[in-house]
Amino acid sequence: MMLLACFACACGCLSLSLLRKRHRKEMFIQRRVWSTRVLQLLKCFGLLCLAGSLMAFIVVKGVALGLVYSLAGFTLIALSLSVLLSVRPRWTLRLFGGLMLLLMMRLLVGGAW
Amino acid sequence: MKFRHSMTWLHTWAGLVFGALLYLMFVTGSAGYFDLEITRWMQPEIPVQQSSFDAPALLPKAEQRLQQLAPHADHVYIELPEGRSPYFMIWWHNPKGVDNPGWHSEVLDPSSGAPVAVRNTAGGEFLYRLHYVLHYIPKGLAYWLTSLAAMFMLVAIVTGVVIHRRIFKDFFTFRRSHRQTAWLDMHNLMGVLPLPFHLMITYSGLILLMFSTMLPVPASSFGLNPEKLRQVYDTVFSDGDHARGNGMAASSLPLVELYNLDHSKHSGATIAYLAVENWGDEKAVVEVGKLAQTGLEPFDVSYYQAVNGESFKGESQLRDRFLSLSFYHVIEHLHEGLFAGPWLRWLYFLSGLMGAGMVATGSIFWAIKRRHAHEKAGLDSRAVRWVENLNVGVIAGLPIAIGGYFLTSRLLSATLENRVDWEMHSLFVVWFVALLHPFLPRRQCDLSQLWAEQFKAAAVVYASIPFVNWMTSEVHLGMSLKYQDWTLVGFDFFALVLAACCAYFVHKINGRQRVSTMETVGVSQ
């Protein structure tokens, strides 16, 4: 569950960072125009992910500790994402995909969340 | 527009005026989250813990040792090396009228229970205390100074949020292309991402010192009656006696039985300490603290009567219903982070360092901007140079000084008299030298060269820590890795990480210097 919460937080951060043209341009090789509709959806999705991660933390750790955990986790994830976006923007999606794969494997193996 | 202007001005100066003190508070406060771990490293006489702690076998030894050392003590306390604590330690309090009144302690070997003669050290507690008690100045003055600095910090945080034009849009943005924007972006990242932490730590820091700075408030409600004021103070700070002894001596159950009893009641919980109030009395009460699984309290506590092992319930008090106290306790726990497990503790530490980074980058950014403005206007830039030099001495100098403090602790003789004082002096001596270094007269003095020199020094100091540890003790990386003593491994490893970071900074600075000299050469040709 904790892993899932962290992952949701990362999802949220990534989609929110995609709202900026500058990050989109750096992350993808092909350029194409993103419609406002898509951007709005992205924003909703990102905020939902963050809310979901907060909920997950609270479910696992209780209200007080869950809040602390989610803020701390968010800080770390957002910081890593910012550095990644600045240093190696092209790696961001690959790394994210890798993380997702790892998570799926973990799910299949059936380990603790 | 005008409002934003004044807020920018306020943000700049509120941050700058106490910049150095705030940096010191953030760095040493962050180190304070690992105070126990640091102290443990500074007491290498304690052998590496070679197997998991066997409490049922070792508790009787601790109790026996207490009976031997302190037969007349009224309170005793046994700390077990569980959770974060690396210590197997006994404490006892002698009442007035007995030899050696007051609290005393002894460290025990976590593998055998035998007493260990550890050296005196200022330890991690010194760094922790440095962030609010400071040093060389009276405590009261220090409380006022740190509170004032925190107040400036609070104002700087609020105005910082107000003046940030695109706080959400630029949330993840760190543009490295231009020098000036890179510093500004770095400042923004380190200020905005952990913003909840910064706000929490600043406000709670203020509240923790409220009985020094906001005394007029209780005086307004209760007048200057010292007894009443004492009562207000005690409402917050006294633990309250859970039980009073009746002065009748009685033999109590062995502590290990209470340990087992509590363990069977709360299976799965890890017992971290046992404390006895009114030791040896008929009304003695044993407090068993377990590592808390949820919530902000560091420990779940249960109480037992020492004579028969029945659970004991203290009288409920008026203050248990106080709204203000529950608020205060939440704030206090959040600030101290004692509840934090390893993951969260590292995040606390990281957030604290980001605070230090925010102060540092802010003041570097100010100097860069000022220099630009001065050079454009053709003004004398000596004052700017002063600030730049101070920046070097404070920002790079403090880490060197802390590293020097660790090294001194190991290199000073373990039996030296006043060694604790000399350890503490060493930090300030090294820092003083680092502060002086940029001001030394020299033929050609480039600012980035100063930065590079200091970071080089820092890299050398931190890289030598594991090495010196290996030379001067039995608890070096070879041993600690072998027996997986993560406290010690963590300390040595983190020193190496810091050294690597400093070396990377040196590399960066040299690289940029090379580029800029090439540019100037190109221009002049």
Next chain:
Amino acid sequence: MRKSPSSIVSRTGAAIVGGYVLANCMAFALAAALPLHQIDATLMAMQLTYLFYAVAAIWAFAANRARTAWLGLVAPSGIALLIWALLRFV
């Protein structure tokens, strides 16, 4: 920033000293007015003091003129003090 040195000194004084006084006066009034046990109310007010202090310090620099800044601190302090005196002594 086009502010005269005298204005800056005055505002700084207002922020640090005036802010402290205002924060305390507000807390006095709050401690007397909160419908809680007296110790509880006092502790609550003490913990909120810094909020008033921060707002006051920002106000001292946000106001158009230094005189307005002082006025904006002194007037609420006076009112708060009055409330406190009324609640406590009458």
